[in-house]
Amino acid sequence: xxxxxxxxxxxxxxxxxxxxxxxxxxxxxxxxxxxxxxxxxxxxxxxxxxxxxxxxxxxxxxxxxxxxxxxxxxxxxxxxxxxxxxxxxxxxxxxxxxxxxxxxxxxxxxxxxxxxxxxxxxxxxxxxxxxxxxxxxxxxxxxxxxxxxxxxxxxxxxxxxxxxxxxxxxxxxxxxxxxxxxxxxxxxxxxxxxxxxxxxxxxxxxxxxxxxxxxxxxxxxxxxxxxxxxxxxxxxxxxxxxxxxxxxxxxxxxxxxxxxxxxxxxxxxxxxxxxxxx
Numbered sequence: 001x002x003x004x005x006x007x008x009x010x011x012x013x014x015x016x017x018x019x020x021x022x023x024x025x026x027x028x029x030x031x032x033x034x035x036x037x038x039x040x041x042x043x044x045x046x047x048x049x050x051x052x053x054x055x056x057x058x059x060x061x062x063x064x065x066x067x068x069x070x071x072x073x074x075x076x077x078x079x080x081x082x083x084x085x086x087x088x089x090x091x092x093x094x095x096x097x098x099x100x101x102x103x104x105x106x107x108x109x110x111x112x113x114x115x116x117x118x119x120x121x122x123x124x125x126x127x128x129x130x131x132x133x134x135x136x137x138x139x140x141x142x143x144x145x146x147x148x149x150x151x152x153x154x155x156x157x158x159x160x161x162x163x164x165x166x167x168x169x170x171x172x173x174x175x176x177x178x179x180x181x182x183x184x185x186x187x188x189x190x191x192x193x194x195x196x197x198x199x200x201x202x203x204x205x206x207x208x209x210x211x212x213x214x215x216x217x218x219x220x221x222x223x224x225x226x227x228x229x230x231x232x233x234x235x236x237x238x239x240x241x242x243x244x245x246x247x248x249x250x251x252x253x254x255x256x257x258x259x260x261x262x263x264x265x266x267x268x269x270x271x272x273x274x275x276x277x278x
């Protein structure tokens with residue numbers, strides 16, 4: 001575990017380019033998937049006790065990618081004592097070269113409140129039996145919550161537990177990534193990983209509603225009903241990696257029970273999902 005030095009963080013992107021100065025291999029925790037593919041393994045503690053009331057935390061993982069190999073992983077983050085862990089963020093994609101802060105990939109920030117003294121753990125499932133990932137967690141003190149609010153719960157939108165990957169999205173019309181959300185969502189953090197190497201940069205738009213009746217929720221529509229030019233930007237890719245998007249956290253209004261869809265504005269063929277917060 002590391003504790004972030006708030007003064008050194010780049011607020012607009014909430015990245016921590018200086019993490020190499022604080023992160024050494026012995027701070028990471030190896031988490032192992034079940035011996036059965038696409039099945040959650042045992043919990044491993046990332047932090048025995050959060051040192052203060054935290055507004056959220058960063059999660060860093062090592063490179064798990066292999067050439068021409070499906071290394072999909074879905075990671076649950078849990079709070080609670082051993083054998084009593086409760087999932088608070090389900091199915092974060094940690095496969096491929098995910099969330100890697102020592103290269104161009106930034107750590108992922110999760111704006112979920114963590115009470116002081118909370119034990120934080122992780123467990124993973126993987127497309128490869130008994131696959132592993134090294135995870136490091138870093139807490140952000142509640143009094144230094146940046147421009148992001150702190151939320152009380154999270155929900156995954158788009159993870160496919162049967163295959164340990166996200167939902168595949170191709171360029172074109174609206175494609176469903178969740179049939180029905182379980183809670184009201186007030187913000188989403190997009191995550192995607194590349195399926196077509198060398199794909200051009202593209203934008204992603206998000207909508208809710210039944211088929212053929214989708215109502216766009218991001219980017220927001222202007223007073224004339226036209227989309228503003230603020231779609232979720234996907235970078236061009238030359239390797240099999242989970243990549244960050246810009247913006248990192250989007251204010252949206254997705255009521256419980258909503259069907260959620262996404263579409264690409266460019267010629268991309270990627271896996272895409274959202275972590276919803278409320």
